[in-house]
Amino acid sequence: MVRLLNLYTISAIVALGGALFGFEIASMSGIIGTRQYKQFFNNPIGIHQGIITSAMACGSFVGSLLSPFLADSRSRKVTIQIATILWCIGACLQSAASGVNMLIVGRSVAGLGIGLTSTVVPIYQSEIAPRQIRGRLVTLQGVALGSGLLIQYLIQYGCSFINSTASFRLPWAIQTLPAILLFIALFWLPRSPRWLAYQDRWDEALHVLAFLRSANCDINDPLVLAEYKEIEAQIMVERQNNSNSYHELVSKGLRTRLIIAMVIQGLTQLSGINFLMYFIVNILNSISNSNTVVASSILYTIGLIASIVVAIWTDQWGRRLSLLLGSIGMSLWMILAGVLFAIFGEENQVRNEAFTWVIIGRPVVSGFIQASMYLFELSYSLSWGPVSLMYPPEILPQRVRAKGVALAFATNWALNTVIGLAIPTLWRTIVWRIFIIFGSFSVASFLFVLLLVPETKQRTLEEMDEVFEHGGPLWRSFTDRGNHDRLDILAREIEMADTERFRRDLQWQLAGSRKDVLADTSKT
Structure with missing residues (x-):
């Protein structure tokens, strides 16, 4: 349905x-x-x-x-x-x-x-x-x-x-x-999951992603967790740049x-x-x-x-x-x-x-x-x-x-x-x-x-x-197929693992990363 x-x-x-x-x-x-x-x-x-x-x-x-x-x-x-x-x-x-x-x-x-x-x-x-x-x-x-x-x-x-x-x-x-x-x-x-993540509303971001990507709103869906991890990793990198x-x-x-x-x-x-x-x-x-x-x-x-x-x-x-x-x-x-x-x-x-x-x-x-x-x-x-x-x-x-x-x-x-x-x-x-x-x-x-x-x-x-920084001229499109399928590869890895444990470990890991980033930011 x-x-x-x-x-x-x-x-x-x-x-x-x-x-x-x-x-x-x-x-x-x-x-x-x-x-x-x-x-x-x-x-x-x-x-x-x-x-x-x-x-x-x-x-x-x-x-x-x-x-x-x-x-x-x-x-x-x-x-x-x-x-x-x-x-x-x-x-x-x-x-x-x-x-x-x-x-x-x-x-x-x-x-x-x-x-x-x-x-x-x-x-x-x-x-x-x-x-x-x-x-x-x-x-x-x-x-x-x-x-x-x-x-x-x-x-x-x-x-x-x-x-x-x-x-x-x-x-x-x-x-x-x-x-x-x-x-x-x-x-x-729903609000944008990427906006929610950038506001440190991580649980809401995960549930919105599950709502948007999974027919039964499954937060343990491997594709949902893969995209969630990619968003979080990108935000961590951006915050370390502090701008x-x-x-x-x-x-x-x-x-x-x-x-x-x-x-x-x-x-x-x-x-x-x-x-x-x-x-x-x-x-x-x-x-x-x-x-x-x-x-x-x-x-x-x-x-x-x-x-x-x-x-x-x-x-x-x-x-x-x-x-x-x-x-x-x-x-x-x-x-x-x-x-x-x-x-x-x-x-x-x-x-x-x-x-x-x-x-x-x-x-x-x-x-x-x-x-x-x-x-x-x-x-x-x-x-x-x-x-x-x-x-x-x-x-x-x-x-x-x-x-x-x-x-x-x-x-x-x-x-x-x-x-x-x-x-x-x-x-x-x-x-x-x-x-x-x-x-x-x-x-x-x-x-x-x-x-x-x-x-x-x-x-x-x-x-x-990577599309804009792959090293070649911009008119030559970035065509690394292995990287292109990164989400699918990560989703398969998650599917082979215990998705519930993976999600729990991921949240603890990201929570610790956020504290480290915030601590470094406060020092500067």
Whole structure:
């Protein structure tokens, strides 16, 4: 009989934080083109719309930077609950907005919650997952993100027929529902076993591991004891180094990993994905597509289906190959759209619109550009979208994981803020060149991954030191199969021994080690 609360259902529940992320991205796309929104907020275009759009990303940047202090002290689970409260407050302020200023404040407060969830949810999922399906569990957040995008856009479309300000107030208010559901459900979910161990709550860590790894919650299961021992041994080593500060993140040992995590998150934004997500309606209008609702819905549906495919297969494909192929696809389709805009486009004769460059009377060209946007979304959702969520928490050690992941996602949100602020103006000034710029960044991302990003699939979090320090170039993946099966070998050794005695001896041994470490630390 399948247990109701297992790794998949736990990861799916916390992935509702990804749904909030999707709601955030789509929270403006279906509304900015409606008559009701333009009339009430005095038709914001250019920098004015940029400020409104980027307010949430700015709040998310701050939330990401604050996340490690809450995640390390209050636990990953409680931090996500705090984030849902902030999101609800922000959504209420948006739905009650009496003007642009209140709307910006509401989006900023909601952004604080998104910054916390986007950073902490993948950490939590990575820390509860076994290495064999870690990618699958983390990419459930991508599935939830795609679902949130599509659901919010359809809600906004349905409400656009309301001939009052409820057409945008109602969609913003509905955003509170998944947050409330997530807040309540988290009371039944376990804390991260690695966080518990780092807090010296060893017995709780062992029981949570047994709950997550054993069908009957057997704390004497050899695989449970093997992973428990590996976590404890890694924490002992980390404590002997006596450092978990930001200073260590930029030290020689971890600097490369931090840079990789931050650059991957930055290149995710520089691919142009949020240019597409935020302003797809404007792009479609500029190519004379009169049925923007159906066209936009197809885009979001492609993203959702692709994220489901990735969740199933990512642990077989691997991270590195996915990123390389994704970069090729994204650069190709973005540059193709820019070239078509440049050759067949013309100046928009209608003033005070969000776009100044249009394609008129060329349905075949418009169709190719629309198809390019779909194929770009497919390439992104099969590669950079999910991998950028799983890679940073995988490669950073426990003692600085929350801090390092926070800096990585803060990079994402900083660039998200800049893009959201600048795109409405750039879209009116440099027009088609913006596609070429984003496509060029995807070319750069291919070169970065080719030279500096190692493969991490099927590795435990405790094995990442060897992945990055095996002595060869990073592009040459670490393939020591004997070490790769270390957990299985240890589990077999435990199984051959008296597991009850092994567990008792292990706990006494670790208790003594902890006292020695604490004594040495107090002397220093």
